[in-house]
Amino acid sequence: MATLQLKHITKSFGETDVIKGVDLEVKDREFVVFVGPSGCGKSTLMRMIAGLESATSGDILIDGQRMNEVGPADRGLAMVFQSYALYPHMTVEDNMGFSMRLAGVPKEKRREKVLEAARILELEPLLDRKPKALSGGQRQRVAIGRAIVRNPSIFLFDEPLSNLDAALRVQMRIELARLHEELDATMIYVTHDQIEAMTMADKIVVLQGGEIEQVGSPMELYHHPRNRFVAGFIGSPKMNFLPVEVVEADAKGVSVTLPGGGVSKVAVDSQGQRAGDALELGIRPEHLVLDDDQGPLTGEIQVLERLGGQTSLYVQMDDLMVTIMADGDVTHRVHDQVRFGFAPGRAHLFDAEGLALPSLEQHPLAGLRRQDSRASDAVGQ
Amino acid sequence: MTTARTKSLSGAAVPGVQRSPLTDALLNRRLWLTVLGWTVAVLIFFPIFWMVLTGFKTETEAIAEPSLIFSPTLESYAEVQQRAGYAKFALNSVVVAFGSTLLALLIAIPAAYSMAFLPTRRTKGTLLWMLSTKMLPPVGVLVPIYLLFRDTGLLDTRTGLIIVYTLMNLPIVVWMLYTFFKDMPKDILEAGRMDGASTLQEVLYLLLPLTLPGIASTGLLSVILSWNEAFWSLNLTSSNAAPLTAYIASFSSPEGLFWAKLSAASTMAIAPILVFGWLTQKQMVRGLTFGAVK
Numbered sequence: 001m002a003t004l005q006l007k008h009i010t011k012s013f014g015e016t017d018v019i020k021g022v023d024l025e026v027k028d029r030e031f032v033v034f035v036g037p038s039g040c041g042k043s044t045l046m047r048m049i050a051g052l053e054s055a056t057s058g059d060i061l062i063d064g065q066r067m068n069e070v071g072p073a074d075r076g077l078a079m080v081f082q083s084y085a086l087y088p089h090m091t092v093e094d095n096m097g098f099s100m101r102l103a104g105v106p107k108e109k110r111r112e113k114v115l116e117a118a119r120i121l122e123l124e125p126l127l128d129r130k131p132k133a134l135s136g137g138q139r140q141r142v143a144i145g146r147a148i149v150r151n152p153s154i155f156l157f158d159e160p161l162s163n164l165d166a167a168l169r170v171q172m173r174i175e176l177a178r179l180h181e182e183l184d185a186t187m188i189y190v191t192h193d194q195i196e197a198m199t200m201a202d203k204i205v206v207l208q209g210g211e212i213e214q215v216g217s218p219m220e221l222y223h224h225p226r227n228r229f230v231a232g233f234i235g236s237p238k239m240n241f242l243p244v245e246v247v248e249a250d251a252k253g254v255s256v257t258l259p260g261g262g263v264s265k266v267a268v269d270s271q272g273q274r275a276g277d278a279l280e281l282g283i284r285p286e287h288l289v290l291d292d293d294q295g296p297l298t299g300e301i302q303v304l305e306r307l308g309g310q311t312s313l314y315v316q317m318d319d320l321m322v323t324i325m326a327d328g329d330v331t332h333r334v335h336d337q338v339r340f341g342f343a344p345g346r347a348h349l350f351d352a353e354g355l356a357l358p359s360l361e362q363h364p365l366a367g368l369r370r371q372d373s374r375a376s377d378a379v380g381q
Numbered sequence: 382m383t384t385a386r387t388k389s390l391s392g393a394a395v396p397g398v399q400r401s402p403l404t405d406a407l408l409n410r411r412l413w414l415t416v417l418g419w420t421v422a423v424l425i426f427f428p429i430f431w432m433v434l435t436g437f438k439t440e441t442e443a444i445a446e447p448s449l450i451f452s453p454t455l456e457s458y459a460e461v462q463q464r465a466g467y468a469k470f471a472l473n474s475v476v477v478a479f480g481s482t483l484l485a486l487l488i489a490i491p492a493a494y495s496m497a498f499l500p501t502r503r504t505k506g507t508l509l510w511m512l513s514t515k516m517l518p519p520v521g522v523l524v525p526i527y528l529l530f531r532d533t534g535l536l537d538t539r540t541g542l543i544i545v546y547t548l549m550n551l552p553i554v555v556w557m558l559y560t561f562f563k564d565m566p567k568d569i570l571e572a573g574r575m576d577g578a579s580t581l582q583e584v585l586y587l588l589l590p591l592t593l594p595g596i597a598s599t600g601l602l603s604v605i606l607s608w609n610e611a612f613w614s615l616n617l618t619s620s621n622a623a624p625l626t627a628y629i630a631s632f633s634s635p636e637g638l639f640w641a642k643l644s645a646a647s648t649m650a651i652a653p654i655l656v657f658g659w660l661t662q663k664q665m666v667r668g669l670t671f672g673a674v675k
Contacts, residue, residue: 050575052571052574052575071574072571072574072575073574073575073576073577073578074577077575078575079571079572079575081568081571081572082568083566083568085566085568085569085571085572086569086572087569087572087573087587087591088569088591089590089591098573098576098586099575099576099577102576102577102578102582102586103577146572146576150576
């Protein structure tokens, strides 16, 4: 059992406030991902949880106990560093057993626990090697193994995959998800890669400028971003933003004029917006649909990227560029004029402050957790 | 598969070798650098070479028109050995050089650790200030230190000399260790902290083994500097604690011929440290260029 609570955590380095009051609750066995652009404070936040950095104010509670003054080793945590931070002068076995050696665990017992972790991670043949004789992926596994032998209540991962190549990253991602299930532990994971966040998290914490922008399940963030930043950060390629003007607002939604003259109704709570107010319409590239007959939006294709299964179209509409993810078999060519549209339920509206007008309908998958989604995948197959 | 790849690689590379203008320029550059390197080395080495030669001459030859052709003699060595016991001075040198180095490292390692890993706003300033003490001419503090030593009974003791040499080398030792420690990835120490290492364990099990080349070269430099130090040893010792530098000086006299004897004594004085330096030069170079070459 391990829960973590952060109560109004702040961190300042001299005059600069890096973390500006973060409140967060991590449940037992949850896989929580901190995601955000570089410099958003996600690593600092993790280092404070780890005890490598002290909080300027606020409380860090693990299983309900205040840990601010407790040393890193006594918090019951283990951390996997971005650089792996293996001890270069020790063998894999000694690396993994170092914490037990410090704790005075007898050699036999140490070996037993190291072997157990090595078996989980398939590191047995490498136990006598030094880190420099290992590949990146193997080093990564040793770093994880070093964390496992400590039997921590919470695992902390600080961008653990960013030094690996793309193929290995996918493999390690799957391995980490499997490990989470096998170890039944609470895991906190820091990354700037939204794909890692989307694929592994039960709960994503989006950070920017030392503040939490939104906390929620991956599908919740994708379908119901709370503001323009989250909308743009989650999802790849990035969401398109178009300037629009309110025509009419009623209980069923807000009608807006589109660039090029069309009108579209978006099913969101108007929140007091009135005709004539300027808003921003957010629509994901995968939700834009080519419709040569009736599409309310038009533009000229500037760049066309065929990925095989999908084609990305970069379309110039007056002075703004819009990305469309279309089918792999579209026959369009560069410099073609295209018409396109979107389903009203797929669009988002953001007010002048960048806050989303809340959807009138909750997306059916918004509450989904990772565990559930895997189960439903299995059923689907 | 590996062999196949190597074969195809070398197979492709060998017939393709052609001297491009670029490699010619590089070779030229190398040639000039080599010439420059040798020139500097010869210039530095020449006085030592001449000293060794002079040690094997007679006193008259030593002051005569410089000549490379002479019949070598051990006369000066014999006389030097007769006048003063080399072993006693050498032992003092060893004790003082290694003792002061050990003490300096013991003080400098914690200091450099805190500066490298827990820097404050004043760390850079402190380092500069420490180094600035090396700019003070030692003679400026000779009288106070002499009086202090006299009153505390440290005059002409090895302990006294160890203390002075430690203080003398401390700024350089701290500075060097600081740069080595700075190059050590902080993550590794933090991983150790997460694994439950106390600060002492962090230093003993992680920092020291990983920065050993740097610590060794710092220690070597400190030994050499202490070994060759003459100002303090001449002023603070007389017979009991006098190291080899004092031994050399004892052969210079205001009258009579002494160049050959002085050279013989000098050769004997530098021989041990020269051998020591020769044996450890790999370590020295590795340590001194540590971090510069990646």
